[in-house]
Amino acid sequence: MANIDSPHYSVLMAEVLETLAPQDGDLIVDATFGAGGYSRNILNHANCQVIGLDRDPNAQMAADQLAVGYGDRFKFIAGQFGDMQTLLSENNVQKPDGIVLDIGISSMQIDQAERGFSFQKDGPLDMRMSAKGMSAADVVNQFSEADLARIFYILGDEKRSYPIAGAILRQRAEKPFETTLELANLIENTIKKGKSKIHVATKVFQALRIFVNEELAELVKALNAAEQLLKPDGRLVVVSFHSLEDRIVKNFLKLRTGNVSAPSRYVMVVDTQDKPSFVLINRKVITATSEELDVNIRSRSAKLRAAIRTDADVFAEYFNPLPVMPNLA
Ligand SMILES: C[S@@+](CC[C@H](N)C(=O)[O-])C[C@H]1O[C@@H](n2cnc3c(N)ncnc32)[C@H](O)[C@@H]1O
Numbered sequence: 001m002a003n004i005d006s007p008h009y010s011v012l013m014a015e016v017l018e019t020l021a022p023q024d025g026d027l028i029v030d031a032t033f034g035a036g037g038y039s040r041n042i043l044n045h046a047n048c049q050v051i052g053l054d055r056d057p058n059a060q061m062a063a064d065q066l067a068v069g070y071g072d073r074f075k076f077i078a079g080q081f082g083d084m085q086t087l088l089s090e091n092n093v094q095k096p097d098g099i100v101l102d103i104g105i106s107s108m109q110i111d112q113a114e115r116g117f118s119f120q121k122d123g124p125l126d127m128r129m130s131a132k133g134m135s136a137a138d139v140v141n142q143f144s145e146a147d148l149a150r151i152f153y154i155l156g157d158e159k160r161s162y163p164i165a166g167a168i169l170r171q172r173a174e175k176p177f178e179t180t181l182e183l184a185n186l187i188e189n190t191i192k193k194g195k196s197k198i199h200v201a202t203k204v205f206q207a208l209r210i211f212v213n214e215e216l217a218e219l220v221k222a223l224n225a226a227e228q229l230l231k232p233d234g235r236l237v238v239v240s241f242h243s244l245e246d247r248i249v250k251n252f253l254k255l256r257t258g259n260v261s262a263p264s265r266y267v268m269v270v271d272t273q274d275k276p277s278f279v280l281i282n283r284k285v286i287t288a289t290s291e292e293l294d295v296n297i298r299s300r301s302a303k304l305r306a307a308i309r310t311d312a313d314v315f316a317e318y319f320n321p322l323p324v325m326p327n328l329a
Pocket of ligand 1: 008009010011031032033034035036037038039053054055056059079080081082102103104105106107129218
């Protein structure tokens with residue numbers, strides 16, 4: 001849904017409200033505040049309280065604007081959603097009735113050249129959402145050819161990962177990478193465009209972004225945190241844009257709703273839960289309607305999964321065997 005006050009289009013907004021179903025008096029955590037589109041719509045939908053969370057320091061400005069209109073009903077906490085339990089407890093936030101995650105980056109992050117997310121705009125090769133830790137340039141300038149190829153192949157599904165990694169090593173021996181366009185141009189000059197409509201640098205940029213921000217590990221931590229935090233009957237809604245992320249959410253909910261059958265009689269599925277900790281709201285994944293796709297093409301890869309927390313105790317953290325990645329020092 002387009003928001004007059006926000007430069008970000010909030011994907012699957014109607015579906016988020018329907019599945020999250022905020023009620024008067026509820027406490028909702030919007031764990032990916034961004035431009036505040038979801039938070040604003042939730043606050044307008046019911047007389048509830050919203051806690052907005054984001055790791056991007058720039059989200060604070062949009063949060064300050066929102067706070068003006070909603071007073072005590074809205075509070076912003078800066079930090080990573082993987083640390084949600086600690087962040088909420090440090091801020092004396094009670095158990096929420098709903099948690100929503102809209103994983104990935106916002107349009108503002110892509111549009112601001114200085115953040116270094118876009119291969120179409122020249123800027124420093126950065127890509128750090130929280131402006132901390134190793135940047136994409138550090139990774140590209142310091143990692144081995146094999147490590148770079150692994151990142152591009154696994155996190156970007158880039159089949160030509162080795163030729164690209166090799167070309168990166170040759171170019172950085174002349175001059176280290178500093179900007180987004182230096183990398184995008186190198187990729188363009190290294191591999192053939194082929195028939196695909198997407199830009200040849202798309203997959204490498206996506207892989208570097210996911211790697212630098214440890215996005216998959218953060219998601220697993222957030223799912224575990226949500227399971228611990230939600231009240232019985234509380235709702236978890238997750239919108240993701242990438243198949244690796246959607247698979248994590250799908251498998252988590254499959255296991256936690258008890259919908260797992262052993263793949264063969266020789267393989268045992270070990271589930272420490274006696275009773276399911278979640279019940280699915282939607283059996284099938286929810287995607288954008290054709291009306292939404294007409295106004296926002298970015299919605300085409302959005303997938304929404306939602307579930308309701310039961311009163312079952314949780315005995316062990318959900319463990320997802322994430323692909324083994326080089327160390328992000
Ligand atoms: C797609 S945007 C959310 C847009 C928001 N739903 C709206 O309607 O404006 C995703 C946001 O999540 C934030 N984010 C991504 N990973 C995060 C993490 N691990 N912890 C906290 N925030 C994160 C990004 O900084 C970005 O602002």
